[in-house]
Amino acid sequence: MIDYIGEHTLVGTIGQAFISIAFVAALMSAFSFYKASKSDTLRKNWTPLARGSFYVHGLSVLGIIVCMFIMIYNHYFEYQYVWQHSSLSLPTHYMVSCFWEGQEGSFLLWIFWNLILGVILMRRAKNWEAPVLTVVASIQAFLSSMIIGGYLFGVKIGTSPFILVRNLEENIGLPWTKMANYLEIVPQFADGRGLNPLLQNYWMVIHPPVLFLGFSLTMIPFCYAIAALWKKNFSEWVQEALPWTYAAIMVLGTGILMGGAWAYESLSFGGFWAWDPVENSSLVPWIILVAAAHLMLVYRARKTALRSTFILTILSFILVIYSSYLTRSGILGDTSVHAFAGGLDYQLLIYLISFVIFSICILIFRFKSIPHVKKEEDSSSREFWMFIGSMVLFISAFQITWFTSLPVINKVLGTQMAPPIDAIDLYNSWQAPIAVIIIILIGITQYLSYGKSDMKKIFKQISSSLISSLALSFVIAFTVRMWDPVYLTLLWATIFAALSNFFYWRKILKGNWNLSGSSIAHIGFALVIMGALLSNANKNVISNNEGFIAKDFPSNENILLEKGDTTAMGTYFVLYKSDTLIGINKTYEVEYFNLKEDGQFEYQFTLNPFIQLNEIMGNVAEPSTKHFLLYDVYSHLTYADVDEHDENDPYHQESLINIKQGDSVIYSKHFLYLDSLLVNANTNLESEKALDVMLIAKLKMQNMIGEYSSTETIYAVKNNVAQSFPGYLEDGPLKYKFIFSEVNPEAGSIQIKAYEHIDNEKPFIVMKAIIFPYINLLWIGVILMAIGTFIAMLHLFKQTKK
Amino acid sequence: MKKTEIILILLVAVIIGVIVSLTYNASTYITFTDAEKQMGREFTVIGELNKDKEILFEPRLNVLTFYASDSLQNERKVYFYDSKPQDFERSEKITMTGFATDSGFTASTILMKCPSKYNEQQFIEQDTITLPKL
Numbered sequence: 001m002i003d004y005i006g007e008h009t010l011v012g013t014i015g016q017a018f019i020s021i022a023f024v025a026a027l028m029s030a031f032s033f034y035k036a037s038k039s040d041t042l043r044k045n046w047t048p049l050a051r052g053s054f055y056v057h058g059l060s061v062l063g064i065i066v067c068m069f070i071m072i073y074n075h076y077f078e079y080q081y082v083w084q085h086s087s088l089s090l091p092t093h094y095m096v097s098c099f100w101e102g103q104e105g106s107f108l109l110w111i112f113w114n115l116i117l118g119v120i121l122m123r124r125a126k127n128w129e130a131p132v133l134t135v136v137a138s139i140q141a142f143l144s145s146m147i148i149g150g151y152l153f154g155v156k157i158g159t160s161p162f163i164l165v166r167n168l169e170e171n172i173g174l175p176w177t178k179m180a181n182y183l184e185i186v187p188q189f190a191d192g193r194g195l196n197p198l199l200q201n202y203w204m205v206i207h208p209p210v211l212f213l214g215f216s217l218t219m220i221p222f223c224y225a226i227a228a229l230w231k232k233n234f235s236e237w238v239q240e241a242l243p244w245t246y247a248a249i250m251v252l253g254t255g256i257l258m259g260g261a262w263a264y265e266s267l268s269f270g271g272f273w274a275w276d277p278v279e280n281s282s283l284v285p286w287i288i289l290v291a292a293a294h295l296m297l298v299y300r301a302r303k304t305a306l307r308s309t310f311i312l313t314i315l316s317f318i319l320v321i322y323s324s325y326l327t328r329s330g331i332l333g334d335t336s337v338h339a340f341a342g343g344l345d346y347q348l349l350i351y352l353i354s355f356v357i358f359s360i361c362i363l364i365f366r367f368k369s370i371p372h373v374k375k376e377e378d379s380s381s382r383e384f385w386m387f388i389g390s391m392v393l394f395i396s397a398f399q400i401t402w403f404t405s406l407p408v409i410n411k412v413l414g415t416q417m418a419p420p421i422d423a424i425d426l427y428n429s430w431q432a433p434i435a436v437i438i439i440i441l442i443g444i445t446q447y448l449s450y451g452k453s454d455m456k457k458i459f460k461q462i463s464s465s466l467i468s469s470l471a472l473s474f475v476i477a478f479t480v481r482m483w484d485p486v487y488l489t490l491l492w493a494t495i496f497a498a499l500s501n502f503f504y505w506r507k508i509l510k511g512n513w514n515l516s517g518s519s520i521a522h523i524g525f526a527l528v529i530m531g532a533l534l535s536n537a538n539k540n541v542i543s544n545n546e547g548f549i550a551k552d553f554p555s556n557e558n559i560l561l562e563k564g565d566t567t568a569m570g571t572y573f574v575l576y577k578s579d580t581l582i583g584i585n586k587t588y589e590v591e592y593f594n595l596k597e598d599g600q601f602e603y604q605f606t607l608n609p610f611i612q613l614n615e616i617m618g619n620v621a622e623p624s625t626k627h628f629l630l631y632d633v634y635s636h637l638t639y640a641d642v643d644e645h646d647e648n649d650p651y652h653q654e655s656l657i658n659i660k661q662g663d664s665v666i667y668s669k670h671f672l673y674l675d676s677l678l679v680n681a682n683t684n685l686e687s688e689k690a691l692d693v694m695l696i697a698k699l700k701m702q703n704m705i706g707e708y709s710s711t712e713t714i715y716a717v718k719n720n721v722a723q724s725f726p727g728y729l730e731d732g733p734l735k736y737k738f739i740f741s742e743v744n745p746e747a748g749s750i751q752i753k754a755y756e757h758i759d760n761e762k763p764f765i766v767m768k769a770i771i772f773p774y775i776n777l778l779w780i781g782v783i784l785m786a787i788g789t790f791i792a793m794l795h796l797f798k799q800t801k802k
Numbered sequence: 803m804k805k806t807e808i809i810l811i812l813l814v815a816v817i818i819g820v821i822v823s824l825t826y827n828a829s830t831y832i833t834f835t836d837a838e839k840q841m842g843r844e845f846t847v848i849g850e851l852n853k854d855k856e857i858l859f860e861p862r863l864n865v866l867t868f869y870a871s872d873s874l875q876n877e878r879k880v881y882f883y884d885s886k887p888q889d890f891e892r893s894e895k896i897t898m899t900g901f902a903t904d905s906g907f908t909a910s911t912i913l914m915k916c917p918s919k920y921n922e923q924q925f926i927e928q929d930t931i932t933l934p935k936l
Contacts (some may be wrong), residue, residue, distance in 0.1 A: 182817065232890070376805050384805075391813055399820045417828035418846035421899055426827055554884035554910065555864040618889040638885035639861040766864055767886065 004253060005165075006183040008076045012162040012540075013574035015067030016133045016149075018060040019160060023144040024109075026056035030137035037231070047130065049599060051122060054137060056116045056540055057144075063109060064147075065099075068161055070721065077189050079103070080612045087194035093205065100208050104161035106493035107146045109209060113216035114140055121220065128250050139219060142351055142457060158347065166191075197612045203262035205257060211282065214252025215320050219670070221242040221292065225310055226460060229366045234306065238296045241313070242623035243292045243796035250789035257528075257782045268621045270635040270770055271536065272778070275427040277332045279322035280404040287397040288316040291390035298383045300449045304373045305387055312390065314359045318352075320403070325352045357597035380455055382448035389441040396434045403427065411448045419476055430612060432486050435529055436493050442522045460506070462500050462604060469496035469535055480538045487537050489673040498523045514716070514795055523790025524781045525629070531778025535632075542570025543635075543769040547734050558638050562762040566593065576765055579640075585610040586642050587623075592626075609767065622792045626657035631773040639766035651737040651755035660749045667754055670731070671702040672738070675710065677750065693717045697740050697750060703731050712754065715740040734760050829899070833872040837902040846899045847872055847907065849880075851890075859886040870896055870907075879906035887914060 028132065032050030036043045068081070072095050077083045085098040085105075100106045118136045125132050166177040176182045197203075221241040228237035259279065260272035260443055273279060292312035298305045326332055328344035377384040393648050401425070402409075410417055420426045436716025443465070447458045473492040477483065482491070505519035505773055543559040559569050561576035573593040587610040593601040606622040614620065623636035643652075659674045666672070680694040695715040702708050713727035726739045735757035742751035829846045837845045849870035851857075857868045866886045871877040880898060887893075893914035900909035 141916050334869075369906065379805065388809070395813070395816050395820070402820050403824055406824065409824075416831050417825070418831045418897075419829065420827040421846070426823075430823070444902050468823055556883075558885075560862060560864075620888060639859075639864065641861070764862070766861060769863055 002180050002181070003176065004220070005181045006163070007078050008071075008074070008578070009164070011067050011070050011076070012079060012164065013066055013161040015071075017145065017163070018063035018158060018556055019069065019148055022057050022060035022064065022150060023141060023148060025053045025060060026137050026141035026144055029053035029057055030134055030141055033130050033134040033137055037134055044131055050133065050137075051132070053135065054118060054122065056545055057137070057140060058119060058487075061108070061111055061115050064161075065112065065630065068099060068105065068108070070194075071162075075192065078166070078183055079161075079166050080163050083165055083189070084190045085192070086628045087196055088197055088278050089190040089191075089202075094195055094200050097199055097204050097208075100212075101195060101199055102161070104147050104159055106208065106212070108161070109212045110215060110239060111140060111143045111147075113209075113740030114219060116144065116219060117216055121223075125240070126154055126436075127580050128227060131231050132162050132223045133281065135226050136219065139223075141502075146347065194614070195707075197614045198267065199511060201262060201266045203258060203265060209256040210251060210258055213393060214248060214255045215282075215324075217244060217248030217251055218289060218317050218320050219287070221248065225313040229275045229310065229362050229370075232366065234370055235303075236300050239800055240310065240697075242293070242296050242300070243793050243800055245289060245313075246450075246793035247791050248787050248798055249286065249293060250793060252282075252289070254782065254786045254788070256282050256286060261779070268623055268638075268768075270623075270634065270636070270768065271539075271772075272775075273532065275400075275424050277404045281319075283304040284397045284401050284404075285316045285319040285323060287393050287400075288312055288319055291393035292316055294386050294390050298386050300371075300375075302383045303371070304383060307367065308369050308390070309369065310363065312394070313647075317689065318359060319397075321348075321352050321355055322401075325349060326404070326408070326442055327540045331411065344753075354484075354556075360784065368556050373533050376759070378452045380448065382445055382450045382453070383582070384443045385441055385448060388589050390439060392441070394666050396431060396438070399430045399434075400427070432490055436486070436490050438524055439490070439493040439497045439529060442526065443493065443500040444523070446501065446518065447508070453784065462479045465496055465503055467563075469499050470711075474735070476534075480534060482534075482537055484537070487533060490533055493528065494526040494533070497526040501526070517788050517792025517795055518774035519788070519792070520787050521792060524784030524786070524788055527777050527781030527784060529781075531775055531781055535772040535778065536773040538773050540570070540771040541768070541772070542572070542633075542771055544570075544765055551756060554561050557768055558766045560762045560764055560766050561590070564762070570771070572604065574767075575768075579763075579765075582610075586613055586640065588637060588640065590624075590709065590767065593631070606634075607633070607635050609635050611637060611640055613642060627776075629776065631771050633769065633771055633792045635767055635769040637763075637765055637766050649760045651735075652758055653756045655754045657754055658744070658747070658749050658750045659752060664748075667701075668734075668736070668756060668760075669704060673700040673702070674698070674750070675700045692719075695740065695743065695750070697727075697738075697752065699732060699752070701726065701729060701736070706733070711738065711741040713738045715743065715750075720782050832908060833874050834870075834876045834878045834902065834904055835874070837907065841902050841904075844863075844899060844910070846897060846903050848895060850895050851879060851893055851896055853891065857891060861885075866890070867906075870898070878902075878910055882912055883907045887912065890914065 020455060030049050032046045032053060036046035036050050059198075070076075071079050071082050072086050073081065073092075075088055081102055081104060085101045086095065090098065098105075100109045113633050114136065118133065118140065120131060121132055121136065122194075128661050146158040147160055148158040149163055150157055160701045166182065171177055176186055179185065184770040208473040224237040224241040226236055228250055253725065256279070259273075259282070263274070264272035289312075292309060292315075295305050295309040295312060299309050307325055322473075325345075325348045329348055331345065352685070377387070403423070406417060408421055409476075417430075444458075444462065447461055469492055473488065476491060477488055481490065500524045501519045505516050521627055541557045543557060545556060545559055559567065559574075561567055562575060563578075565578050566573050566575045571594070573595055575591045575593065577589045577591050579589065587608050587609060589606055591606050592604040594604055596602050603625050607626055609624040610622055612620045612622060618641060621637045623634055625632050625634040643655065655667065657665055657667060657672065659672070661674050661677045662671045664671050676699040678698070680696070684691050693716065697715070698710065698712045700708055700710040709729055711727035711729040714725040716723050716725070724739050724741060726737050729736045729738065737755040737757070738748060739753040739755075743750065743751045810896045819922040829844070831848055832845050834847060834849075837843075837847060847870075849872045852869040852871060855869040857866070864883065864885060866882040866884070868876055868880055868890075868936070870880050880900075882898075882900075891930075897913040898906055898907065899911045902908075
């Protein structure tokens with residue numbers, strides 16, 4: 001046993017113990033709740049133990065979290081998790097983010113939210129408590145096992161956040177792990193690798209917890225559905241699960257679009273949505289959940305579509321697990337820019353498959369006994385079109401999942417399909433027509449009645465929305481010059497849906513706020529799509545240049561700005577004014593001007609795109625955006641020379657030149673000649689060996705108009721020590737430095753290192769700038785959607801209480 | 803026929819459409835030599851960066867040139883007309899979409915697999931540890 005110096009193993013031991021307790025207590029709780037669900041007498045006997053072990057599980061989870069915070073806050077870099085995700089210079093508020101940057105921490109976040117929801121369900125679910133909590137506690141046991149980090153029959157189970165660096169598999173046996181004072185002598189342990197600078201952003205403090213709360217909330221309708229199938233109590237669960245389903249829709253939807261906001265604000269993707277597999281896999285459960293929620297409403301009103309309700313409700317949670325498999329297993333590696341590293345793929349895959357098989361089995365066994373209405377719905381009924389809408393949502397989700405799963409399909413079928421060349425275009429071409437159908441349904445279906453509707457009356461009610469939306473969409477299409485037929489139809493549909501939902505609330509619901517949820521949420525959804533459509537279809541890259549022959553090179557979308565020069569860009573004139581280093585951010589000040597009619601420049605605004613310099617993670621360009629009411633001007637740097645120059649030596653950009661006497665080479669728009677090479681040797685006459693040697697290289701440079709300038713650089717060897725003396729040369733304003741660095745006797749040539757003065761070339765940056773019109777519609781839509789769903793959720797909770 | 807059946811048939815039809823659409827639209831991973839048989843057509847090539855040869859980024863032209871070899875070890879010069887991605891030199895596998903020309907492969911997008919990116923395994927490599935003499 002080695003007594004390691006400076007390690008803080010106590011907190012890790014306690015944390016690891018908490019993990020084990022949390023896992024065992026979750027299993028215990030699942031088992032006891034299972035027993036309790038058997039009969040009323042068993043319920044009385046087993047419930048205290050079940051609840052008790054769930055609380056023990058909960059306290060242990062809190063214990064794990066506290067231990068992790070102690071580790072991170074005190075910079076215990078001997079722990080892998082802390083070293084990997086934190087650093088001494090990390091501000092305290094970002095320590096919260098490094099808590100969930102890693103796999104282990106994000107599982108813990110998920111477990112934490114499930115725990116909170118589990119406790120709420122224990123208090124609220126009454127008769128449903130035992131069966132529902134059986135499922136919740138089992139899920140908790142599954143998730144806890146992902147962070148155990150132990151071995152069972154030689155198979156690794158999970159990865160623990162409390163593992164020491166020296167105990168990592170790849171380090172075991174290395175010499176330094178056997179040194180008691182390794183923390184002092186291995187320089188890497190002085191500081192952690194730090195939080196990925198991309199995640200050092202306020203959105204990253206709030207986006208993951210909201211997203212994970214959304215994931216956790218999808219668990220509740222799933223648990224109710226499973227409990228209902230299991231206990232053959234097919235009818236009541238819908239009313240219980242409905243408000244939770246709406247809560248999940250609200251939180252998950254907000255979480256997803258917060259991720260979009262983060263991407264837009266601080267990534268240089270140039271947009272808020274890129275159909276990236278990681279984004280897609282969180283969107284799909286949301287879409288399915290929305291479909292499930294609408295079917296629940298249909299069932300509540302008409303007692304039909306119960307089978308589809310079960311299927312979609314269960315599917316949405318399975319898609320959450322599938323999403324975590326896709327993003328965490330590393331299978332997306334080739335197709336996604338932000339997939340996590342792998343390591344847990346088999347364990348996750350086993351969980352995923354067991355959830356799928358379990359759900360399919362329970363559905364098959366109970367399918368026949370699920371109440372089913374034989375009678376057909378009337379095609380003018382609300383439930384018929386809500387059902388159609390849900391099916392269209394299902395298709396939308398299926399298309400996204402299928403295309404995102406390409407790497408999985410390749411693995412299963414052994415094929416070698418590559419992602420489509422223009423994936424974004426392909427997604428849009430599927431999803432835009434689907435969105436048209438969905439949004440038209442959103443506009444009309446509210447007016448329909450359950451059972452049978454009077455179509456003439458409805459047509460009268462929606463005619464004003466129809467006419468005004470047609471007129472409005474043409475006005476907008478004219479202003480933004482958007483004539484693509486699909487886009488135009490989509491634009492009209494979104495305007496129509498927003499208007500008709502507004503009038504439905506004003507006229508039919510008489511402006512009742514309690515019932516306003518669905519109208520507000522639908523208006524919000526229409527605005528999200530409208531904003532996404534207008535800002536993306538009409539996004540205008542204003543930093544275009546015409547320097548390239550091929551039209552669609554990405555390089556064509558950049559502009560080169562020399563320091564101090566004002567350059568035309570789109571309708572603006574831009575000036576790269578200065579750059580300063582603020583902390584680790586090299587920030588560039590770019591001023592925007594308008595050209596007035598009298599030829600004067602009028603200052604508009606300044607944008608400060610910056611490059612985050614991070615030695616460990618690499619430099620990251622972050623955008624800067626000016627928000628206006630009707631459009632955004634977005635910009636980020638695609639190139640900037642961020643190297644700090646040595647103040648004592650203003651020469652940089654080393655070039656190596658091999659040259660023979662009498663030869664010429666082209667260097668920096670000049671001809672460079674080696675005019676002559678003089679040798680001064682002090683030779684020992686007896687041994688004929690050169691003692692001291694001095695070589696003088698005379699260099700001559702010719703510029704484009706034929707003018708010459710010259711210098712000499714010396715290479716001297718004295719007492720077997722070589723030394724070089726640089727030569728300086730000026731051609732007008734251009735300054736160069738040459739150093740005679742080597743002699744190659746075999747080739748008969750010498751090597752010269754040539755440097756340019758930093759003033760030879762003006763500093764420059766390369767920038768990309770895009771105008772996103774009407775993008776604020778999107779953000780307003782997101783907020784309305786969240787508010788609307790929240791109102792609907794409150795209303796549903798009130799109904800459940802009654 | 804009942805309405806439910808019609809809806810089901812339509813649903814299945816669209817789902818088959820989605821499945822077929824992917825196989826139809828999916829690109830194929832091929833080698834440089836195959837790409838050269840149809841110059842100008844876009845393909846996806848997975849290659850490995852040759853770290854011994856010059857990786858040159860010309861910021862004024864916004865062109866990155868490098869050498870990569872495909873799965874059959876054919877090496878080509880690659881022109882990527884965009885700014886140099888972060889940590890490019892450290893990448894191992896590069897997925898490139900683009901087309902072949904006489905002078906090399908012109909990539910319009912590249913996606914790199916980096917050992918550093920989010921990687922949990924690569925921890926402290928032994929050779930990077932410089933232990934002071936005791």
